[in-house]
Amino acid sequence: MNSIADSFRFLLSDLTGVDDCATPTVPIGVPEALRAEVAEAIAALIAYQGPSYAELYVHRLRRFARRRDVDAALLGLIAREMARRMCYDDPIRIAQHHLATAHGGDAVMSRHRFRLDELFGALPGKIGWPLLLGCERAGWTHLPVSMRFNACSGAGRLRLRLEASLRRWRLFSARYASERAWVERWLHMIDRSLAKRPAAASAIAATAMMIQGSGDGYRRGLADWHALIDGIVKPTFDGVLPVADLAGAVTEVVALSREGASRQLVAAIARIREDANRGA
Amino acid sequence: MDVSHLAQTFGSLFVSIFVVATYTMKTMIPLRVFGILTNVILIAIAIPTHHYPTLVLHGILLPLNVYRLHEMLQLVRDVKKSVNSDLSMDWLKPFMTKRTCKAGEVLFYKDEKAEEMFYIVSGRYHLVESEIELPVGALVGELGMLSPTHERTQTLECIEAGAVLSVTYTQVEELFVQNPEFGFYFLKLASARLFENIGKLEERLAEYTYDRASAAPA
Numbered sequence: 001m002n003s004i005a006d007s008f009r010f011l012l013s014d015l016t017g018v019d020d021c022a023t024p025t026v027p028i029g030v031p032e033a034l035r036a037e038v039a040e041a042i043a044a045l046i047a048y049q050g051p052s053y054a055e056l057y058v059h060r061l062r063r064f065a066r067r068r069d070v071d072a073a074l075l076g077l078i079a080r081e082m083a084r085r086m087c088y089d090d091p092i093r094i095a096q097h098h099l100a101t102a103h104g105g106d107a108v109m110s111r112h113r114f115r116l117d118e119l120f121g122a123l124p125g126k127i128g129w130p131l132l133l134g135c136e137r138a139g140w141t142h143l144p145v146s147m148r149f150n151a152c153s154g155a156g157r158l159r160l161r162l163e164a165s166l167r168r169w170r171l172f173s174a175r176y177a178s179e180r181a182w183v184e185r186w187l188h189m190i191d192r193s194l195a196k197r198p199a200a201a202s203a204i205a206a207t208a209m210m211i212q213g214s215g216d217g218y219r220r221g222l223a224d225w226h227a228l229i230d231g232i233v234k235p236t237f238d239g240v241l242p243v244a245d246l247a248g249a250v251t252e253v254v255a256l257s258r259e260g261a262s263r264q265l266v267a268a269i270a271r272i273r274e275d276a277n278r279g280a
Numbered sequence: 281m282d283v284s285h286l287a288q289t290f291g292s293l294f295v296s297i298f299v300v301a302t303y304t305m306k307t308m309i310p311l312r313v314f315g316i317l318t319n320v321i322l323i324a325i326a327i328p329t330h331h332y333p334t335l336v337l338h339g340i341l342l343p344l345n346v347y348r349l350h351e352m353l354q355l356v357r358d359v360k361k362s363v364n365s366d367l368s369m370d371w372l373k374p375f376m377t378k379r380t381c382k383a384g385e386v387l388f389y390k391d392e393k394a395e396e397m398f399y400i401v402s403g404r405y406h407l408v409e410s411e412i413e414l415p416v417g418a419l420v421g422e423l424g425m426l427s428p429t430h431e432r433t434q435t436l437e438c439i440e441a442g443a444v445l446s447v448t449y450t451q452v453e454e455l456f457v458q459n460p461e462f463g464f465y466f467l468k469l470a471s472a473r474l475f476e477n478i479g480k481l482e483e484r485l486a487e488y489t490y491d492r493a494s495a496a497p498a
Contacts, residue, residue: 056393063391188389188435192408230384 016168019050024058029065031072034079041083048087048096049170057086060187069194074202078190081208085186088179089214090122092170094149095163102151102160109150115215117141121175122166128174144215182211182222189229192237193246200246204233207250210257224257224265231269236276243276291325308458312349319345352459359465369419369469373399375455376445381405381438387420390435394424396448403442408435425449426470 009018023046026038038061045054064070064078087093094112101108120131135141149163150156170176186208193201207228211221232249235241243249249272256265298318305311319342326335351374358371376399381387387398390409398420406413414420414436424430430449456463 059393060391184389184392185386187391188386191390195409 019052021051021055023051024055027058027062027065029062030075030079034072034076037076038079041079044083044087047100048093049167053086053171057083060183063187064190067194069198070201074205077202077205078187081205082183082187085179085183085208085211088175089218090170090175091119091147091163092122092166094147095160096167098149098151099157099160099164102157107151109148109152109156111146111148113144113146113215115141115219116143116145118175118214119145119147121178122170122173124169124172125174125177126172132174142216185229189233189237193233196237197246200250203247203250203254207254210254220260220262221257224253224262227266227269228253228257232272235273241273241276242279243272244279287325287328291321291329295321295325307460309349309352309461312345312352315345316342316349352462355455356459356461356465359462359469362465362469369399369422372397372419372447372452373445375451376447378443379446380443381441383438383441385438387436387438387444388432390432392432394421394427394430394432394449396446397421397425397452398436399445399447401443401445403438403444404440405436405438405442405444408437410434413439423470423474425452426467 009016010020012018013020024042026035026042030038042054042057045057060082061075061079064075070078091112091114094110098108098110116135117132120128120135122128123131132141148156149160151160186205189207190201190205193204207225210225210228211218228250232241232243232253233246236243236246252272253265253268256262256268295318298314298321302311302314302318305314319338322334322338323342326332326338355371362369362371378401381403387405388394400414400416400418400420402416404413420436421432424432452466456466
């Protein structure tokens with residue numbers, strides 16, 4: 001009887017969010033000094049999504065942990081930034097966070113502003129994609145939506161539980177699809193840097209810091225990151241742009257992005273490209 | 281006792297046997313065959329007894345079952361033919377969905393967990409790490425399904441806008457589970473393609489060794 005129940009649980013696992021994956025461990029090759037930090041990241045990812053998601057983190061980290069050309073500092077940077085980017089901010093995460101703090105005896109209430117596309121992007125793809133497309137056509141993607149997260153009252157906690165329960169469908173959301181593509185592209189750029197420009201690998205890993213938080217700041221950081229990668233990093237790896245000091249160029253653009261100077265950032269990318277082409 | 285009453289009594293008994301038999305089938309082809317037989321019997325009973333709703337229902341289900349059975353048999357035949365001829369994977373096309381790609385778009389990255397395979401329909405694509413351009417008609421990622429790690433070994437980038445067909449490993453696994461004969465031939469085909477790749481690599485290694493030996497000073 002037990003096995004029949006198990007079979008039905010497996011059949012409905014996508015719907016109920018049951019994750020049968022074993023808890024992943026710190027991969028072999030991670031230096032002793034980093035093991036505690038990686039273990040903490042794994043625990044955070046399990047709380048954020050589940051063991052399968054933490055396993056994906058371990059799998060991605062293993063690609064670099066087994067390499068001889070990746071030192072402890074670079075591996076630490078990748079592990080830290082990847083964990084941060086994999087635990088991206090969305091309404092589900094804020095609800096989870098409020099519930100966790102309330103469980104620890106410290107109930108809080110806060111108000112967060114999201115863009116309309118962020119809210120629709122967090123919904124399961126089948127519902128989220130049509131809403132996002134409609135939103136785009138109507139030109140409403142930038143509309144701000146204010147949401148209250150209240151763990152101080154029973155009704156508030158019930159609403160938070162409902163919002164946090166959307167976690168089981170997070171991996172089917174439009175936002176997750178774009179976050180997954182972003183993480184893979186970032187890791188790919190680090191990998192190509194290790195093969196073509198090893199001195200710039202740390203600077204490229206640090207570009208993840210350009211993307212922070214949610215709302216307009218997140219969108220701007222993301223746009224800056226793509227401008228940097230498409231304008232300087234990728235053409236250099238493809239051999240069409242001979243940038244002599246790639247690490248320096250990347251660091252300069254990252255600093256401008258973190259200052260919020262998007263216009264100067266575009267000008268800096270254009271200047272670096274021009275200098276590189278002139279130098280060639 | 282009139283004819284219609286007799287037909288109803290014996291027909292119901294006969295149909296019950298076929299319905300039970302249908303539900304006991306473990307794989308798709310026998311299940312469809314028994315489904316068709318049940319449809320035919322029920323139509324045959326519904327005509328003399330004037331049970332028109334049953335007639336309409338099974339009149340719809342019969343062509344559906346026949347079509348699905350034809351699809352499955354066609355698939356097995358095509359895979360079997362492919363194993364014995366050019367090792368092509370064209371038979372997979374009816375199960376794939378079309379997707380357009382823009383220039384610069386990356387279909388997958390090296391070391392990423394593989395979940396689907398692609399068939400190139402139009403445009404230009406290259407494998408970034410090995411700098412190899414793939415021709416139209418190439419299938420990418422079919423061996424990833426059978427590898428235990430499910431990892432991509434190269435990055436595939438679109439360099440000129442076009443279209444690809446894609447099918448997820450889960451969909452192929454479903455075909456595999458539904459139809460053991462398909463699974464058997466699919467394994468044979470995948471192994472043959474793998475051996476073909478090994479053969480090409482051995483040829484290239486032999487050429488490389490020969491070139492090095494020729495270039496070495498006497």
